[in-house]
Structures are given as structure tokens and as C-alpha cells.
Amino acid sequence: MGLALSIAHDGYAKGLRGEDTLESRVAIEAFLREVETRAFRIALMNVRDRDEALDIVQDSMIRLVRRYSHRPSEEWRPLFYRILQNRIRDVQRRRSVRSRVLSFFGGVESEEYDPIVTAPGPEGDNPLDQVLAHDAMRALEQALLMLPARQREAFTMRAFEGLDVAETAQAMNCTEGSVKTHYSRAVHRLRELLREHGEEHWHERAAD
Amino acid sequence: MSERQTEKEKMTEFERSAKRAFDASVRELDAATRQRLVQAREHALEAAGGSKLGLGWSWSLAPGGALAAAALVAVLLVAHRERPELGPQQFGAGDLEILLGQEDLAMLDDDIEFYSWLEDQPELAPSGANGDGVG
Numbered sequence: 001m002g003l004a005l006s007i008a009h010d011g012y013a014k015g016l017r018g019e020d021t022l023e024s025r026v027a028i029e030a031f032l033r034e035v036e037t038r039a040f041r042i043a044l045m046n047v048r049d050r051d052e053a054l055d056i057v058q059d060s061m062i063r064l065v066r067r068y069s070h071r072p073s074e075e076w077r078p079l080f081y082r083i084l085q086n087r088i089r090d091v092q093r094r095r096s097v098r099s100r101v102l103s104f105f106g107g108v109e110s111e112e113y114d115p116i117v118t119a120p121g122p123e124g125d126n127p128l129d130q131v132l133a134h135d136a137m138r139a140l141e142q143a144l145l146m147l148p149a150r151q152r153e154a155f156t157m158r159a160f161e162g163l164d165v166a167e168t169a170q171a172m173n174c175t176e177g178s179v180k181t182h183y184s185r186a187v188h189r190l191r192e193l194l195r196e197h198g199e200e201h202w203h204e205r206a207a208d
Numbered sequence: 209m210s211e212r213q214t215e216k217e218k219m220t221e222f223e224r225s226a227k228r229a230f231d232a233s234v235r236e237l238d239a240a241t242r243q244r245l246v247q248a249r250e251h252a253l254e255a256a257g258g259s260k261l262g263l264g265w266s267w268s269l270a271p272g273g274a275l276a277a278a279a280l281v282a283v284l285l286v287a288h289r290e291r292p293e294l295g296p297q298q299f300g301a302g303d304l305e306i307l308l309g310q311e312d313l314a315m316l317d318d319d320i321e322f323y324s325w326l327e328d329q330p331e332l333a334p335s336g337a338n339g340d341g342v343g
Contacts, residue, residue, distance in 0.1 A: 029253060036245045041234050054244055061252030137229040159223050160230045191222055 028069045031076050032061050039084055042156055045141050046088045056091060060084045078163060078170040085153050085171065143193040147186055150174075154182035155190065 036057060043053035060083045068079050144152050150172070157163045157171055158179070168183075169176045219227075 025253070029249070032249045032252065036249055037234050037237055037242065038230075040241065040245055041230070041237070050241070054241075054248055057245065058248035058252055061249060062255045065252055066255075136225070137233040140226055140229055155226075159219070159226050162227075187220070187223065190226075 024069055027073055028065055028076070031073065031080075032064075035077070035080060036061070038161065039080070042160065043084065043088055045144065045156075046152075047091050052091055056084065056087045060087050075170075077161075078167040081157055081161065081163065081171040082173065089149070139194060140190070143190050146193055147189055150178075151182045151186035151189065154179055155186035158183050159187075 039057045039060065040053055043056040044050065047053055047056065060080060063083045064076065064080045068076065071079070144155065147155070153172055154168060157168045158165075163171060165176045165179050168179045172179060172182075
């Protein structure tokens with residue numbers, strides 16, 4: 001960011017801070033407390049690295065508080081998830097570049113960052129592993145990682161976070177029609193993927 | 209709220225199961241992770257009161273991370289000078305910016321409000337303010 005832009009940013013931030021009140025600070029802290037574990041879980045699902053997921057959540061919190069704490073509290077949720085998804089995308093993009101740099105030095109064939117490849121595999125062949133309670137989420141995560149990013153985002157925000165169509169559209173910076181399309185395709189594809197991988201009884205496990 | 213409740217009622221059994229599985233995975237987060245999230249929240253609230261962007265602690269970067277990235281870019285530039293045929297195809301300027309940058313590219317999309325405000329500051333607004341894909 002250039003110097004002029006930095007100065008402008010500080011001026012803008014100071015303007016925002018002038019409007020801060022104790023009440024708004026308490027309110028936004030309560031909001032962050034409410035979303036932090038869920039946001040972390042979403043970030044972890046996407047980047048598969050605990051420390052990076054923590055950084056993503058923290059950065060997203062900073063952005064929300066600095067830029068949007070003065071906005072009506074009902075806008076915080078879609079704004080926060082928009083920031084979170086952008087941050088996740090940045091980390092994935094940075095990994096992709098790092099991978100190409102490493103291949104430049106090491107002579108390894110360059111590959112784009114692929115969440116499927118980096119996702120951990122099943123813990124073991126023991127059928128008992130398959131009935132562990134959290135296995136339902138593991139299966140769902142593996143399937144989610146096979147979706148295009150926009151479908152994954154729509155599903156995450158609608159199904160996991162309960163954002164309505166309008167809020168999801170705001171968070172994804174697209175139209176409500178696009179949200180409906182991405183979401184419907186995501187649900188359809190997820191069901192297919194879980195079925196293809198012998199997850200006919202997935203519902204039952206998820207209900208445990 | 210009632211609209212959200214109505215939407216919940218419309219969810220299929222598959223969607224409800226997905227939500228239950230996700231909620232359970234959130235509940236299973238260990239105490240250490242929860243503690244770090246509390247710290248992240250505190251850092252975020254402190255940083256937001258400061259004068260610089262992004263003052264939070266980074267768990268994923270070692271203290272020398274930025275220097276290491278700068279050194280890597282320098283080596284890349286030297287390598288490119290010696291073997292120019294490898295450069296442009298392998299790395300664009302955008303890639304080097306990503307390696308070095310403190311500011312993330314997609315994050316610029318979050319700053320809609322800031323850029324709207326900037327447009328109202330004629331003495332500060334750079335001519336290419338819209339070149340980042342915002343607005």
C-alpha cells in the first residue's frame with residue numbers, strides 16, 4: 001500500500017475510532033466471541049493448518065473491528081464472513097506461489113495448491129474408524145474440498161452458519177440468484193460425492 | 209429472525225445433518241485452541257484501537273518470516289538476471305508482490321467502504337484507486 005494510501009487509511013481509521021463507544025466495543029466483542037470458534041473451524045477446513053487458520057480468524061476480526069464496527073450490528077455477520085473467505089483465498093493463493101517458488105529451486109514439477117492433495121486421508125482401514133462420531137464431519141469435509149470454491153463458500157455460509165440468501169449474497173459479493181445456484185449445485189454435488197464414497201448412511205452418523 | 213427460522217424449516221434432512229456435524233466439530237475443539245482464539249480476539253480488539261493495520265500476533269509466521277521472504281525474492285531476482293529465460297514464465301510481478309506483501313490482494317475487496325471514503329478525499333485519491341477491482 002502506498003504512502004498516501006496509508007495516510008488516508010489512518011485518517012479514515014481515526015474517524016471511525018471517534019465514533020467508538022464502550023457500548024459498541026462490548027457489542028462487537030460479544031459478536032466475535034460468538035463466531036470465533038465457528039470461523040476457526042471453517043478456516044481450518046479450508047487451509048488445513050491450525051496456525052494459519054488462527055491467523056486468518058484474527059486478521060478477519062481486526063478488519064471487521066477497524067472497518068465496520070460502527071455499522072449496524074446486523075451487518076457484521078455477512079461482512080465478517082466475506083472478510084474471512086477473502087482471507088482464506090489469499091492464503092491459498094500465497095501457498096500456490098510458494099509452491100512454484102520451491103519448484104523453481106528444487107526442480108520439482110510446479111503444481112497449483114490443491115486442497116484435495118493436502119487434505120489428510122482416512123485415519124486407517126479399520127472399519128471401526130468409520131463409525132467414530134466425528135467421521136461424519138470428516139467425510140463431509142473431504143467432499144466439500146472437492147467442490148468449486150464458490151459452491152463451497154455458499155454451502156458453508158448457508159448450511160453451517162445459517163446466513164439467509166441476501167446475507168450470503170452480501171458475503172459473497174454476488175447476486176442472490178448466484179447464491180441460489182451455487183448452493184443448489186453444492187448440495188446436489190455433496191450428496192452425490194457422499195453416495196459415491198459409500199456414505200449412504202451418512203445422515204445416520206451425522207445424527208449421532 | 210423469523211425469515212431465518214422459516215429458511216431453517218425449509219432445510220432438507222441432508223442440510224440439517226450437515227449443520228449438526230459441523231456444530232459437533234465446533235464443540236469438539238480443544239481447550240488450547242479455544243484459548244488461542246480468545247487471545248486472537250483480544251489482539252484483534254487491541255490492534256483495532258492502534259494506529260496501524262494488522263498489529264495482531266501471527267502464529268504462522270516466525271519472527272524472521274518477512275526477512276526470509278525478502279531474501280527469497282532477492283535470490284529469485286538474481287537467478288532471473290542470470291537465467292532470464294526462466295523468469296517471466298515462472299513468476300510474474302504479482303507473484304513477487306504476494307511473496308513480499310503484508311497486504312493481501314483479495315483483502316482489498318473488503319475495503320469497499322474505505323475506498324468510497326477515499327473517493328471523497330480529492331487530495332488523497334490516487335488516479336488508479338479503482339485499479340484493484342473494487343467498485
